[in-house]
Amino acid sequence: MKDDILLTVRSVKKRFGRREVLREIELDLKSGHCLQLGGPNGAGKTTLLRILSGLERPDQGLIDCGDGRIAWKRIRRRLLEQTLYLHQQPYMFDGTVRYNLAYALPNRLSANEREERIKQAMDWAGLEPIRNTSAKELSGGERQRVSLARAWLRQPRMLMLDEPTANLDRESRRRTLNLLTSLKETGMSLVLASHDPLHLSTLIDRCLLLHEGRLVETEPFKIMPLSPSHLPSPMRFTA
């Protein structure tokens, strides 16, 4: 299963107004790999993750998740099916914590299975005491945990994580690392945008830096040089 390429990205571009945020994105995402996406604020990390999840439409370029060249509409549907994007600021549906978790469950499960899995997710994320609280009222870290628990319940093929450990306390970070590690072992691919990758460093297979709208390879833990002038010229990567 490993080494399957789940996602191929070629010369993807995206602009907002007159600002070219992504100029030429080239990327291959392998099954069971974790890719760390670095870059300063406003570099385009969120934009790229959203494109890879089918939430944002690129202006140009090719994205292939196993179906070859198809129209964006179909690619979009495939991406939405296969990936899960974890918002940088998670959105909670109006309802209890339990409602928010149940939302992510696949339809085909039986009532018992659903209960079982929701219970597991709550235990993992420590949400049991607040299962009936309105999710809109949760603290920052609790929201982040609900968001991660939803990802675990959904179990997509690819997981796009936008700052998953921001707002989490130390214990939750440890658990998140464990969770992501086990998910990765099942063959799930992860793309991680984070300014604090330290907590998840054992997870990361490769580090990429978004520099002037291109992806450049960089060494782990040097992902945020203050002056990026010495960087190598852009090239293609296989994560």
Place this chain on the structure above:
Amino acid sequence: MKDDILLTVRSVKKRFGRREVLREIELDLKSGHCLQLGGPNGAGKTTLLRILSGLERPDQGLIDCGDGRIAWKRIRRRLLEQTLYLHQQPYMFDGTVRYNLAYALPNRLSANEREERIKQAMDWAGLEPIRNTSAKELSGGERQRVSLARAWLRQPRMLMLDEPTANLDRESRRRTLNLLTSLKETGMSLVLASHDPLHLSTLIDRCLLLHEGRLVETEPFKIMPLSPSHLPSPMRFTA
């Protein structure tokens, strides 16, 4: 100016439904001091900061910011005048980045002064290139930077920072540290809730941990023990 006590908090309580989030908060905040507020997710850090900023009403207890015992309505007005609360997830007004910054300026300034200060704030936060972007579209880090720039423009007596460095890149964190250090030197008091206080460690005068609704003193960098059972019994602090 230093060592003035700006804020005295006595046995403040707050519950949400049946959950007692704050049980017995005792705190003195001195001018020019920085206090780090620790505690796991859902401990009540945000709730406490919001109470201290006049945004949330405590169920019980005494808060004194120099006027003695007065009705909550008046305390609230005083707190709103003297403190600024930096939301854990900053809110951007519908408008450009420039509009959002200008909002925080005191009214009494002349047009020239306003321009000057907005320019300084933009330079500091690196917002010049996106001054006319709609603030609702900003990236996570950019929002955080606008939020900090607004705090600098407002220059309150006390600053309540809720996860100010989450989502910030390395350079922005460095600048934030510089900013907060210089603000502190002018006599401003800071209360900082953060799961990543490392970046701001040189700033912190004292660390407090929210434990079961009470504040307990702890050593810097040990603020988040995984099992808080060995903690000392609650006591009163002067920060």
Place this chain on the structure above:
Amino acid sequence: AEEYPKNIIRLATTTSTDNSGLLAALLPKFTEASGYEVHVIAVGTGKALRMGRDGDVDVVLVHARATEDKFVAEGYGEKRYGVMYNDFIIVGPKDDPAGIRSAKAVTQALDLIAQTQSLFVSRGDDSGTHKKEQYLWNKSETRPSKTWYREAGQGMGKVLQIAAELDAYTLTDRGTWLAYHNKSPLEIRFESDPLLYNPYGIIAVNPVRHPDTNHDGAMALIKWFISPDGQTMIGEFRIGKDQLFTPSADAGEFAAFSKAY
């Protein structure tokens, strides 16, 4: 599409016949006798005739003689049958500022109103009453002027209310007045002039033009209205002790009618 059932007759009529309660008193008897049900659509004379012209109703009962004749002449309606009449009156404030109580003729009454510039409220809605009023102003020597003449553009009941509020004169049919006079501070200030005669006619919509109207029903209704039974009932209809309408159907017409249908 839902077919309008054949036992239903659609009657467009003026508000005066409906609001006075006449139809509510008469029609159940007709239904009992004939089996037809009557849907009453109460609107102004102009609109009632318009509905007949477009074939949206089966029969019309209105009071605007000249317009009715034109309606028949243009082939929209079959034949006009006289049913009943009442008369118009001028009502006004108790103290009668224009002093029309002593007027000899209705035209003189109107002249007095104009000369004293007393407020006068007009229907202004092209109804039978409005047409009559315009006819009377034309007969008189003076013309309305904006300063004291108010065109309300509403039904008779509303105009009576407006006149009451403004302490103004107005021309009304006796039927509506009798229905209202208990609630109104106004009083009859002028009556009994041959020019104020107000006849009501009933006309079936021309089945040649509109084959899908309920012509049989329309004829049954007309027949009943002009039959001795119907005529008696019209004559016996009272509000309090006042008779509202005087039956006026032509017996010869009824005889001819009975022969034909």
Place this chain on the structure above:
Amino acid sequence: MESLSESTVNALALLFSGNAELWEIIGISFRVSFIAITVAVPPALMTAFALTYLHFPGRRLLISINSTLLSVPAVVVGLTLYILLSRQGPLGEWKLLFTQTAMVLGQIALSFPILAAMGHAALQGVDRRAWETARTLGAGPLRAFSTVIREARFGLMAALLAAFGRIIAEVGASMMLGGNILHYTRNIPTAIALETSKGEFSQGIALGIVLLVLAFTLNALLQNFQGRGHPVS
């Protein structure tokens, strides 16, 4: 003149004594308006959704046109439909004039712009992450749509109430299209208009109060479903 309180009491007495004619009028009112709103809601919601989530040419124009439709007087709506449905009109074949169906059509035309305009405003107020989160959590477009609607339910309910209030109380179009025929198309507002035109004010007020009482009951019921009625701050 009968006093207001007196006529209120009389009206309620009539209502609860099961006066058949009154209940018939009430029944017609609610039947017609319920059908109209039921038919109008789905396309109006779709329109509101399209205006909120789809970029397409002429979008702004459509919004403008829709808000303009809000200012179409009911009599004009009634008149236009009247001309269409009259025997002479293009749809005269259907023989709908002076039936409840015609009233339903009129009320649909009246409620649609309100539902679409207010629905648009309500959906516009929902964070776009609601839609995205639903989709990325595996919801199909339909489920995501219903999730967004759920998030906007407070505003949508206001839209529903405003639209229902408008048509249940509307007199111009009902009068013109239904003809105010007793037992068939006389509903509460046309009955009120009739009574007041006869100068029977207290009857009119009484019917108005009946309408109010029923509307209030309905509202209270709906608000229970609505949930988020608590203040923001």
Place this chain on the structure above:
Amino acid sequence: MESLSESTVNALALLFSGNAELWEIIGISFRVSFIAITVAVPPALMTAFALTYLHFPGRRLLISINSTLLSVPAVVVGLTLYILLSRQGPLGEWKLLFTQTAMVLGQIALSFPILAAMGHAALQGVDRRAWETARTLGAGPLRAFSTVIREARFGLMAALLAAFGRIIAEVGASMMLGGNILHYTRNIPTAIALETSKGEFSQGIALGIVLLVLAFTLNALLQNFQGRGHPVS
């Protein structure tokens, strides 16, 4: 029957040829409705704000009552004011009946519940952090209030348009309180009602079109101020 397009052309020709009587009617319509909405907006906004941001006993009840008021037929509003203002009524001294002032009062009563209910829904949709951020950045209650209103302007504009559309097009109350007196209180909707009651359908339609054209122009102007008309996603 004159065709629809023909009467449209005729109406517009009348409009632009400066037909005095037509423009007088238009003037009365807009004058009355503008004054009414100007008077109604501030208290309605206050109410909406209180419903959104203040906890007070009876809040839910007030919301229910307000939504219920949406279903009050215009004729009932008209009738109630009529009884108050008539000679026999408690305010008969003022001699307001059948004046434009009476029409203004009626339209205020009609627009208030719409403005309050839709305004409440719009304000409820604004993130509570908007208010908090404003206050904590040093804005006084008044400035924070106007900031929240600015954030909700899309929904509030929809409320304004709906309310204005309702009263500019409303016929029942205007007819009853104004009396449809030519040169004094005849406005567009009552004029339309009059024309159609005469069976002059094309005249009625023509006036309706005049109203539409003017409403559309007004809408287009307002939308320019509004700004956030772009789709959410």
